[in-house]
Amino acid sequence: MDRDELLRILRAFEAEGLEYVLIGATAMGFHGVIRATEDVDLFVQATPENLARLRRALRAVYADDASIDEIRDADLLGEYPSVRYYPPSGDLFLDLMTRLGDAASFDTVEAEIKQVEGIRVRVATPLALYRMKKATLRPLDHRDAAMLAERFDLQDGD
Amino acid sequence: MPVEKFRSGEEMNAAPVRAVVANPFDRFVRHCSRYRSIFPRRYPRGVFKFRTIEEAQAARDRVARAGSGPSR
Numbered sequence: 001m002d003r004d005e006l007l008r009i010l011r012a013f014e015a016e017g018l019e020y021v022l023i024g025a026t027a028m029g030f031h032g033v034i035r036a037t038e039d040v041d042l043f044v045q046a047t048p049e050n051l052a053r054l055r056r057a058l059r060a061v062y063a064d065d066a067s068i069d070e071i072r073d074a075d076l077l078g079e080y081p082s083v084r085y086y087p088p089s090g091d092l093f094l095d096l097m098t099r100l101g102d103a104a105s106f107d108t109v110e111a112e113i114k115q116v117e118g119i120r121v122r123v124a125t126p127l128a129l130y131r132m133k134k135a136t137l138r139p140l141d142h143r144d145a146a147m148l149a150e151r152f153d154l155q156d157g158d
Numbered sequence: 159m160p161v162e163k164f165r166s167g168e169e170m171n172a173a174p175v176r177a178v179v180a181n182p183f184d185r186f187v188r189h190c191s192r193y194r195s196i197f198p199r200r201y202p203r204g205v206f207k208f209r210t211i212e213e214a215q216a217a218r219d220r221v222a223r224a225g226s227g228p229s230r
Contacts, residue, residue, distance in 0.1 A: 001190035029186025036193030070205035080207035082214045100211050116183045
Protein backbone atom coordinates (compact mmCIF):
# COMPACT_ATOMS: atom_id res chain seq x y z
CA MET A 1 0.00 0.00 0.00
CA ASP A 2 1.38 3.34 -1.03
CA ARG A 3 1.38 5.82 1.85
CA ASP A 4 0.99 8.92 -0.29
CA GLU A 5 -1.81 7.42 -2.32
CA LEU A 6 -3.73 6.44 0.80
CA LEU A 7 -3.24 9.93 2.23
CA ARG A 8 -4.47 11.50 -1.02
CA ILE A 9 -7.62 9.38 -0.83
CA LEU A 10 -8.29 10.28 2.80
CA ARG A 11 -7.60 13.96 2.11
CA ALA A 12 -10.02 13.92 -0.83
CA PHE A 13 -12.69 12.26 1.34
CA GLU A 14 -12.31 15.05 3.87
CA ALA A 15 -12.26 17.80 1.24
CA GLU A 16 -15.50 16.52 -0.31
CA GLY A 17 -17.17 16.05 3.07
CA LEU A 18 -17.73 12.36 2.42
CA GLU A 19 -19.69 10.60 5.18
CA TYR A 20 -17.74 7.39 5.70
CA VAL A 21 -16.31 5.04 8.29
CA LEU A 22 -13.09 3.18 7.72
CA ILE A 23 -13.37 -0.50 8.68
CA GLY A 24 -11.28 -3.64 8.10
CA ALA A 25 -7.53 -4.02 8.39
CA THR A 26 -6.80 -0.40 7.47
CA ALA A 27 -8.98 0.73 10.38
CA MET A 28 -7.19 -1.76 12.61
CA GLY A 29 -3.90 -0.20 11.51
CA PHE A 30 -5.08 3.18 12.78
CA HIS A 31 -5.62 1.54 16.16
CA GLY A 32 -2.13 0.03 16.16
CA VAL A 33 -3.28 -3.52 15.39
CA ILE A 34 -1.14 -4.12 12.36
CA ARG A 35 -1.51 -6.71 9.66
CA ALA A 36 -0.80 -6.42 5.97
CA THR A 37 -3.59 -5.60 3.58
CA GLU A 38 -3.97 -4.04 0.19
CA ASP A 39 -7.56 -2.99 0.44
CA VAL A 40 -9.23 -0.03 2.05
CA ASP A 41 -12.66 -1.00 3.36
CA LEU A 42 -15.23 1.63 4.15
CA PHE A 43 -18.86 2.13 4.82
CA VAL A 44 -20.32 5.13 3.06
CA GLN A 45 -23.59 6.75 4.01
CA ALA A 46 -26.19 5.45 1.59
CA THR A 47 -27.55 8.63 0.04
CA PRO A 48 -27.27 9.85 -3.57
CA GLU A 49 -25.62 13.07 -2.35
CA ASN A 50 -22.97 11.16 -0.45
CA LEU A 51 -22.25 8.78 -3.33
CA ALA A 52 -21.77 11.83 -5.55
CA ARG A 53 -19.20 13.08 -2.98
CA LEU A 54 -17.51 9.68 -3.16
CA ARG A 55 -17.17 9.84 -6.94
CA ARG A 56 -15.89 13.42 -6.79
CA ALA A 57 -13.30 12.46 -4.19
CA LEU A 58 -12.07 9.52 -6.25
CA ARG A 59 -11.93 11.66 -9.40
CA ALA A 60 -9.81 14.16 -7.49
CA VAL A 61 -7.27 11.39 -6.84
CA TYR A 62 -7.57 9.40 -10.08
CA ALA A 63 -8.41 12.13 -12.53
CA ASP A 64 -8.29 10.11 -15.74
CA ASP A 65 -10.12 7.01 -14.61
CA ALA A 66 -13.45 6.80 -16.39
CA SER A 67 -14.37 3.64 -14.50
CA ILE A 68 -15.28 5.77 -11.47
CA ASP A 69 -18.53 6.51 -13.31
CA GLU A 70 -19.38 2.81 -12.86
CA ILE A 71 -19.75 3.37 -9.11
CA ARG A 72 -23.50 3.84 -9.43
CA ASP A 73 -26.18 4.91 -7.00
CA ALA A 74 -28.54 2.27 -8.40
CA ASP A 75 -26.07 -0.45 -7.35
CA LEU A 76 -24.95 0.80 -3.96
CA LEU A 77 -28.45 1.86 -2.96
CA GLY A 78 -29.99 -1.25 -4.46
CA GLU A 79 -28.98 -4.84 -5.04
CA TYR A 80 -25.20 -4.37 -4.83
CA PRO A 81 -24.27 -2.90 -1.44
CA SER A 82 -20.61 -3.77 -2.01
CA VAL A 83 -18.58 -2.27 -4.85
CA ARG A 84 -14.87 -2.86 -5.32
CA TYR A 85 -12.83 -0.22 -7.08
CA TYR A 86 -9.36 -1.04 -8.40
CA PRO A 87 -7.68 2.26 -9.26
CA PRO A 88 -5.12 2.58 -12.05
CA SER A 89 -2.20 2.79 -9.60
CA GLY A 90 -2.47 -0.93 -8.83
CA ASP A 91 -1.12 -0.46 -5.31
CA LEU A 92 -4.38 -0.80 -3.42
CA PHE A 93 -8.09 -1.21 -3.93
CA LEU A 94 -11.18 0.09 -2.23
CA ASP A 95 -14.14 -1.90 -0.94
CA LEU A 96 -17.01 0.57 -0.81
CA MET A 97 -20.00 -0.63 1.14
CA THR A 98 -23.35 0.81 2.06
CA ARG A 99 -24.17 -2.09 4.37
CA LEU A 100 -22.86 -5.45 5.53
CA GLY A 101 -25.81 -7.82 5.40
CA ASP A 102 -28.32 -6.68 7.98
CA ALA A 103 -25.63 -6.45 10.62
CA ALA A 104 -23.86 -3.16 9.98
CA SER A 105 -23.90 0.03 7.97
CA PHE A 106 -22.55 3.57 8.14
CA ASP A 107 -25.38 4.50 10.48
CA THR A 108 -24.86 1.66 12.94
CA VAL A 109 -21.07 1.41 13.24
CA GLU A 110 -19.51 3.27 16.16
CA ALA A 111 -16.65 5.42 14.98
CA GLU A 112 -14.04 7.87 16.24
CA ILE A 113 -11.90 10.50 14.61
CA LYS A 114 -8.19 9.83 14.10
CA GLN A 115 -5.75 12.36 12.70
CA VAL A 116 -2.99 11.65 10.23
CA GLU A 117 -0.95 14.42 8.61
CA GLY A 118 -3.68 16.89 9.59
CA ILE A 119 -6.39 14.81 7.91
CA ARG A 120 -9.42 13.84 9.98
CA VAL A 121 -10.18 10.18 9.40
CA ARG A 122 -13.38 8.55 10.64
CA VAL A 123 -12.41 5.10 11.87
CA ALA A 124 -14.59 2.35 13.38
CA THR A 125 -13.83 1.84 17.07
CA PRO A 126 -11.93 -1.27 18.17
CA LEU A 127 -15.12 -2.68 19.69
CA ALA A 128 -17.09 -2.10 16.47
CA LEU A 129 -14.32 -3.77 14.45
CA TYR A 130 -14.19 -6.66 16.91
CA ARG A 131 -17.95 -7.24 16.60
CA MET A 132 -17.85 -7.11 12.80
CA LYS A 133 -14.86 -9.44 12.60
CA LYS A 134 -16.36 -11.89 15.07
CA ALA A 135 -19.62 -12.07 13.14
CA THR A 136 -18.07 -13.33 9.90
CA LEU A 137 -16.98 -16.80 8.84
CA ARG A 138 -13.47 -16.18 7.49
CA PRO A 139 -10.59 -17.52 9.60
CA LEU A 140 -8.68 -14.30 8.81
CA ASP A 141 -11.45 -12.25 10.41
CA HIS A 142 -11.39 -14.45 13.48
CA ARG A 143 -7.65 -13.90 13.78
CA ASP A 144 -8.27 -10.15 13.48
CA ALA A 145 -10.92 -10.37 16.19
CA ALA A 146 -8.48 -12.22 18.44
CA MET A 147 -5.80 -9.54 17.89
CA LEU A 148 -8.30 -6.78 18.68
CA ALA A 149 -9.51 -8.65 21.76
CA GLU A 150 -5.99 -9.07 23.06
CA ARG A 151 -4.96 -5.50 22.38
CA PHE A 152 -8.08 -3.84 23.77
CA ASP A 153 -9.01 -6.42 26.39
CA LEU A 154 -12.31 -7.26 24.71
CA GLN A 155 -14.34 -10.27 25.79
CA ASP A 156 -16.72 -12.62 23.98
CA GLY A 157 -19.74 -10.86 25.45
CA ASP A 158 -18.63 -7.40 24.22
CA MET B 159 23.18 8.28 11.23
CA PRO B 160 22.93 4.65 10.11
CA VAL B 161 26.31 3.56 11.55
CA GLU B 162 27.65 4.36 14.98
CA LYS B 163 31.14 3.35 16.22
CA PHE B 164 32.16 2.53 19.75
CA ARG B 165 35.55 1.80 21.27
CA SER B 166 34.14 -0.46 23.95
CA GLY B 167 31.06 -2.27 25.14
CA GLU B 168 30.68 0.24 27.96
CA GLU B 169 30.71 3.10 25.51
CA MET B 170 28.09 1.34 23.42
CA ASN B 171 25.86 0.66 26.43
CA ALA B 172 26.05 4.30 27.43
CA ALA B 173 24.95 5.54 24.01
CA PRO B 174 21.25 6.29 23.53
CA VAL B 175 19.41 4.01 21.12
CA ARG B 176 18.24 6.03 18.16
CA ALA B 177 14.92 4.33 17.66
CA VAL B 178 12.38 5.99 15.45
CA VAL B 179 8.99 5.49 17.04
CA ALA B 180 6.53 5.54 14.17
CA ASN B 181 2.84 6.22 14.68
CA PRO B 182 0.42 3.35 14.04
CA PHE B 183 -0.48 4.65 10.59
CA ASP B 184 3.15 4.67 9.43
CA ARG B 185 3.83 1.26 10.95
CA PHE B 186 0.76 -0.02 9.13
CA VAL B 187 1.67 1.31 5.68
CA ARG B 188 5.30 0.20 6.08
CA HIS B 189 4.15 -3.29 6.97
CA CYS B 190 1.80 -3.37 3.97
CA SER B 191 4.58 -2.17 1.66
CA ARG B 192 6.94 -4.86 2.91
CA TYR B 193 4.23 -7.46 2.38
CA ARG B 194 3.63 -6.28 -1.17
CA SER B 195 7.33 -6.38 -1.97
CA ILE B 196 7.50 -9.99 -0.76
CA PHE B 197 4.20 -11.06 -2.35
CA PRO B 198 3.64 -8.82 -5.37
CA ARG B 199 0.22 -9.20 -6.96
CA ARG B 200 -1.39 -8.08 -10.16
CA TYR B 201 -4.81 -6.57 -9.76
CA PRO B 202 -7.47 -5.95 -12.36
CA ARG B 203 -8.64 -2.41 -13.03
CA GLY B 204 -12.07 -0.96 -12.73
CA VAL B 205 -15.24 -1.46 -10.74
CA PHE B 206 -16.81 -4.76 -9.63
CA LYS B 207 -20.04 -5.11 -7.75
CA PHE B 208 -21.28 -7.72 -5.29
CA ARG B 209 -24.63 -8.60 -3.75
CA THR B 210 -23.12 -9.87 -0.50
CA ILE B 211 -19.92 -9.55 1.47
CA GLU B 212 -19.35 -13.27 0.94
CA GLU B 213 -19.37 -12.73 -2.84
CA ALA B 214 -16.91 -9.87 -2.43
CA GLN B 215 -14.59 -11.94 -0.23
CA ALA B 216 -14.70 -14.89 -2.61
CA ALA B 217 -13.74 -12.61 -5.51
CA ARG B 218 -10.88 -11.15 -3.48
CA ASP B 219 -9.62 -14.63 -2.60
CA ARG B 220 -9.72 -15.64 -6.27
CA VAL B 221 -7.66 -12.57 -7.19
CA ALA B 222 -5.19 -13.30 -4.41
CA ARG B 223 -4.75 -16.89 -5.53
CA ALA B 224 -4.52 -16.16 -9.24
CA GLY B 225 -2.63 -12.89 -9.07
CA SER B 226 -5.06 -11.59 -11.65
CA GLY B 227 -8.56 -10.26 -11.73
CA PRO B 228 -12.02 -11.74 -11.39
CA SER B 229 -14.37 -11.76 -14.34
CA ARG B 230 -16.69 -8.77 -14.33
